[in-house]
Amino acid sequence: MLSLSAIPILFLLQFTIFISSTPFNHASGAIIFHTKDGQEQREFDYFKLALQWPGTVCKGTRHCCSSNGCCNRSGAFGDFTIHGLWPDYNDGTWPACCNGKIFDEKEILTLLDPLKKYWPSLSCSSPSTCHGSKGSFWAHEWEKHGTCSYPVAHDEYNYFLTTLNVYFKYNVTKVLNDAGYLPSNTEKYPLGGIISAIQNAFHATPSFGCKKGAVEELYLCFYKDFKPRDCAESHSQNGIISSRSSCPKYVSLPAYEPKARIFEFADSSRQYLSA
Structure with a gap:
């Protein structure tokens, strides 16, 4: 079984080579993308790595299917x-949908094992693509976001490889576990303490999204060379820099508890009970 501590060695070697050979010219004019309807979008300013907490997301699962990681337990649900x-x-x-490139799973066949484990779908829905x-x-993630990652990620394979490497290098789950913030269905933790633990490890401020007091999403932000930066946004209405959050002062990190659910397959009217 793959472990989060064991995988990064090979990936990070490739990651170091890829990043060091990628030009970053912040002084030049921005690259302009054209969407399929002819609209112009300029080059992005920074990256946001969006992470999900399965213990929170999976509590909202109403029905199951073969592709839902909350049901098939294929993901790393302690992370x-x-x-x-x-x-x-x-x-x-x-920016979104920056060119006409269509997702092709054959391009990432060598990455499927870590993707299934660390980038699982936690839903039965089929999200819209750019076409x-x-x-x-x-x-959805490649066509909407990955196509706008140029000139850092040049193609589909490099987008997914780069994302995995950033995820492994900035292992926020380990940082929180080492600080005593562990999955629990009874404990509540100070959000300020969680933020401080991440700030101390990465020297940058994250942002969060919560649902009913439980952490649902965590965001780490990076410059284009993947050095950490604060997840702060400049609001054009008043020019104030702030980090928005839907979380209370004390939050939970629910443990993932799979339950017996009904699998509903679109190609059959039969229902299968999974333990």
Whole structure:
């Protein structure tokens, strides 16, 4: 079984080579992307690594299917898992669907094992792609966000490889566990303490999203060379820098507790009970 501590060695070697050979010219004019409807979008300002806490997300599961990681238990549910690596603008907006490149799973066959474990879909829904159709979770993330990652990630494979490497290198789950913030269905933790633990480890401030007092998403932000930066946004209305959060002062990190659920497969009217 793959472990979060064992995998990064090979990936980080490739990651170091990839990053060191990628040019970052912040002084030059921004790259302009054209969407399929002809609209212009400029090059992004920074990256946001969006992570999900399965113990919170999976509590909202109403029915199961073969692709839902909350049901098939294929993910690393003691860890934050990946939602996506998002190119963002400093004003709180973001580019999307920056070219016509369609997701092709064959491009990432060598990455499927870690992707299934650390980047699972936690839903049965088929999200929209940039081409007016429905697709997989990975297809949505690549077409909406990955295509806007140029010039850092040049293609689909490099986008997913880069995301995995950033996730492994900045192992926020280990940071929190080492600080005593462990999955629990009874404990509540001070949000300020969680933030401080991450600040001490990465020298940057994260941001959070919560649902009913439980951490649902955690965001780590990076410059284009993947050095950490604060997840702060400049709001154009008043120019004030702030970090928005839907979390209370004390939050929970619910433990993942799989329960017996009904699997509903679209290609059959039969229902299967999974223990």
